[in-house]
Amino acid sequence: MTPRWRWPGPARTCATVKSSCAPSTMPETPPPAVVANGARAVLDLAFRQWSAGLVAALARRVGLGRLDLAEDAVQFAMLQAARTWGFRGLPEQPRAWLLRVAANRLTDLVRLRAPEVADVPEEVADALEEVPPRYAAELPDDALRLLFACCHPALSREVQVTLTLKVACGFSVREVAAALLADEPTVAQRLVRAKRTLRACRATLEVPSPEALPERLGAVHPALYLLFNEGYEASEGHDLSRAELCAEALRLAEVLLAHPGTATPEGHALAALFCFRAARLPGRVDAKGAFVPQEAREGTEASPLLMGRGLRHLHASMGPVLTPLHLEAELALVHASTAVPGPEDSARLLALYDALLSLKPSPIVALGRVVALGRVRGPAAALEALGPLRSEGVLQRYPYRFAVEGMLLEQLGERGRAADCFRQAAALARTPPQREYLLTRARACG
Numbered sequence: 524m525t526p527r528w529r530w531p532g533p534a535r536t537c538a539t540v541k542s543s544c545a546p547s548t549m550p551e552t553p554p555p556a557v558v559a560n561g562a563r564a565v566l567d568l569a570f571r572q573w574s575a576g577l578v579a580a581l582a583r584r585v586g587l588g589r590l591d592l593a594e595d596a597v598q599f600a601m602l603q604a605a606r607t608w609g610f611r612g613l614p615e616q617p618r619a620w621l622l623r624v625a626a627n628r629l630t631d632l633v634r635l636r637a638p639e640v641a642d643v644p645e646e647v648a649d650a651l652e653e654v655p656p657r658y659a660a661e662l663p664d665d666a667l668r669l670l671f672a673c674c675h676p677a678l679s680r681e682v683q684v685t686l687t688l689k690v691a692c693g694f695s696v697r698e699v700a701a702a703l704l705a706d707e708p709t710v711a712q713r714l715v716r717a718k719r720t721l722r723a724c725r726a727t728l729e730v731p732s733p734e735a736l737p738e739r740l741g742a743v744h745p746a747l748y749l750l751f752n753e754g755y756e757a758s759e760g761h762d763l764s765r766a767e768l769c770a771e772a773l774r775l776a777e778v779l780l781a782h783p784g785t786a787t788p789e790g791h792a793l794a795a796l797f798c799f800r801a802a803r804l805p806g807r808v809d810a811k812g813a814f815v816p817q818e819a820r821e822g823t824e825a826s827p828l829l830m831g832r833g834l835r836h837l838h839a840s841m842g843p844v845l846t847p848l849h850l851e852a853e854l855a856l857v858h859a860s861t862a863v864p865g866p867e868d869s870a871r872l873l874a875l876y877d878a879l880l881s882l883k884p885s886p887i888v889a890l891g892r893v894v895a896l897g898r899v900r901g902p903a904a905a906l907e908a909l910g911p912l913r914s915e916g917v918l919q920r921y922p923y924r925f926a927v928e929g930m931l932l933e934q935l936g937e938r939g940r941a942a943d944c945f946r947q948a949a950a951l952a953r954t955p956p957q958r959e960y961l962l963t964r965a966r967a968c969g
Contacts, residue, residue: 566604573618574601575693579669580622581629582690586726590690590718592632593625600625667743667778671731674742677724682717683742684749689714692750701758701953702749704887704917736784743779744793744848747772751797755804756953763808763956766801773797780836791840792848798833799855802826806862814960820862830859847883850875854891869898886915894927902934922951926961933968942968 574597581593600621614620673687688694688702700710731739754768776794779785802825809815837852854875857868864872876892889912897905909928918924929944945965952958 596625596629599628670743671739674739675726684745685713686717687746698758758953769801788840788842789846789848791836792852795833795836795852796855798829799859802829802859814956818863825859850879873899886918902931906931922948938968
């Protein structure tokens, strides 16, 4: 499948666009500098907020199994906009312009590459608004409709999450791989198989019935979780974080909570987790965009608004079942409440990690427990607990595995070995702020 084109601007969100085919007209041409700046700003907005909706609008006509055609058509429209808007001026209705160009391109692609696709109108563009999304009243948010539609029951849970990140969240294959701690060929093959399965069962991109919404939450919640994580810790680009992705994940989680069929205690725990982690997001970088380690954030106040929202969600999440999300929300609350945990907080963190590890065994959770253990029992005990994790495959590509080992060795006075670990971590770093911080730690160890 052709890789999705990226406008070199801010990150995307799940927000989508209504299908509109109104013809566009060009305004009088402003000065060239104004045109270029205006076109760049609108294209940034288009890629962040509209690309997923455009893909969804087109995919409703050709089915989920032909998402590659819809994605290629939208990519073509974005490229055409990049080539023409800066010279001719912006259309009065940029979204409608993009949709029209993409729809016409899709018609050509169907004729050339997929003539066997049935029930595609002669002119796709003229038919986009003929069939509105089903159950629009049940899920009034376009982004959520796309999320639920991607979680098709013909796919496994793992594949549902992968497809949702690619299509609904607009992640590249590389970003999906980073989010899932998988390699890129595995993710690419998973997407190919997903589209083949959907094509075989002639699946359409529609929202499930209201009765079926709760059963798909099992894939929607993990997708939102990974969307937030990509915002909190970017897998590529120049910035350490992408705050707009965190905000979008929180927004969608709270929209889910407003619907009686998808408002669950686990959903409140997810929203609480997002609030607590986002509360200290600005303090993770300084004015120049450099990473600020946790111990240096003392005095940086967490957002009172987000902390209050998080506490309300955490209270609403209380119920008969304790889930991993409840424990993760409590962990985030402790971290958000203080930059440097004291003895009591450290003991609480270790107890929470022990409980989380029993409910959600994973190398990532175990690594977090190692850090908490080091605060409670010292670096030697933590380094011993880290030993079995060195052979975990997913941690071989995870920079924080080596950063944690470097931190523990530095505390034990083994500065040479610590420097080697920090350099290994830097080689795996995904963004410049992360890499520069790790290299600085390596240089400090000599």
